[in-house]
Amino acid sequence: QSHLMPAGATPEDQAAQAEAWTAATAYAALLHDIGKIAVDLEVEHADGSAWHPWHGPLRKPYRFRYRKDREYRLHTAAAGLLYRQLLDREILDWLSGYPTLWAALLYVLAGQYEHAGVLGEIVTQADRASVAQELGGDxxxxxxxxxxxxxxxxxxxxxxxxxxxxxxxxxxxxxxxxxxxxxxxxxxxxxxxxxxxxxxxxxxxxxxxxxxxxxxxxxHGMLQPTADGKAIWKATVTSDA
Structure with a gap:
């Protein structure tokens, strides 16, 4: 509510586009991590056959595990594999009619927040607030x-x-x-x-x-437990230096 979008537009244009920007913000926030189910998880049916999100709904018993060798940030690049299944033709037709909004939304869904302007900032802030709440328990x-x-x-x-x-x-x-x-x-x-x-x-x-x-x-919910309920995670830290 503290942002008027698109920035620099007339109040009349901002009012006319308010619903579209509100929707785009919601879609961007809800979908920015959706790629995780494609690249951070291994899912298989009870018979051992692999399932991928682009196969469609899971209709049989299944199990999943987190990939130990997951590549951090790959999920942002993988969002494009999935969001089309959730945003239908009518929604995309509507949003694509607002060029500034459309570009910002595509940048967020591609993980390129630095090009997404205010929309990228809002999603980043919302994500951090959500994670802080999740990691802190209460x-x-x-x-x-x-x-x-x-x-x-x-x-x-x-x-x-x-x-x-x-x-x-x-x-x-x-x-x-x-x-x-x-x-x-x-x-x-x-x-x-x-x-x-x-x-x-x-x-x-x-x-x-x-x-x-x-x-x-x-x-007291101040640490996020590992998959087996432990406090200590193993992590690989990489740096150019």
């Missing part, structure tokens, strides 16, 4: 807990470290990486720093070992 509950509650101490400590101490997205050694999908933290480094910070503040009751720290964070 951070509001932890913040509503009494200040002496352990989960509140740990959450406050993590927020302090993120703001003041942790080095994120560095070209060389990093304490963590903030991506569009998640905040990844080096487990031992961060848990040691978290414990040290809280102890330096005179806060007692902090678990003496990392496993207990992870258990508390996970129990």
């Amino acid at each position: 951070p509001g509950k932890a913040m509503a807990a009494p200040k002496h509650a352990l989960q509140r101490k740990l959450l406050d400590g993590l927020r302090y470290l993120l703001k003041e101490e942790l080095r994120l997205n560095q070209p060389q050694a990093s304490d963590g990486w903030l991506t569009q999908e998640a905040l990844w933290l080096v487990s031992k480094t961060v848990s040691d720093k978290l414990r040290a910070h809280l102890l330096s503040q005179g806060i007692d009751g902090i678990p003496a070992n990392n496993t207990a720290v992870f258990n508390v964070l996970q129990d």
Whole structure:
């Protein structure tokens, strides 16, 4: 609601295009990750035969697993394999009648947010807000807990470290990486720093070992568990440097 689109158009044109831009924003946000089911998952029927999204609806019992070797960001390039199945001819005819909107929507669905203008910014912000809510479980509950509650101490400590101490997205050694999908933290480094910070503040009751720290964070929805319910993920970090 805080954006008038398309930018620079007359108020009359903006009013006339409001419904189309609202629809395009919804479609872009809902479909920007749809490529994941094509490239991040392996799906097979109960008889072992492979299923791909372009085969149509799943009509028989199936199972799926996440690809261990998935290529991060490939899903943005794969969206084109799928969104045509959800946006029909009538919708595409309507949206393509607005050249600025049409270009922005195609750029978002191709993962080229840098060319998508305000529409790309809105989808990126919405995605980060959604991920933060998902990864945090319900951070509001932890913040509503009494200040002496352990989960509140740990959450406050993590927020302090993120703001003041942790080095994120560095070209060389990093304490963590903030991506569009998640905040990844080096487990031992961060848990040691978290414990040290809280102890330096005179806060007692902090678990003496990392496993207990992870258990508390996970129990209160502040960590996203792995597929087998663990706290520690294995990740491959690559850098040009």
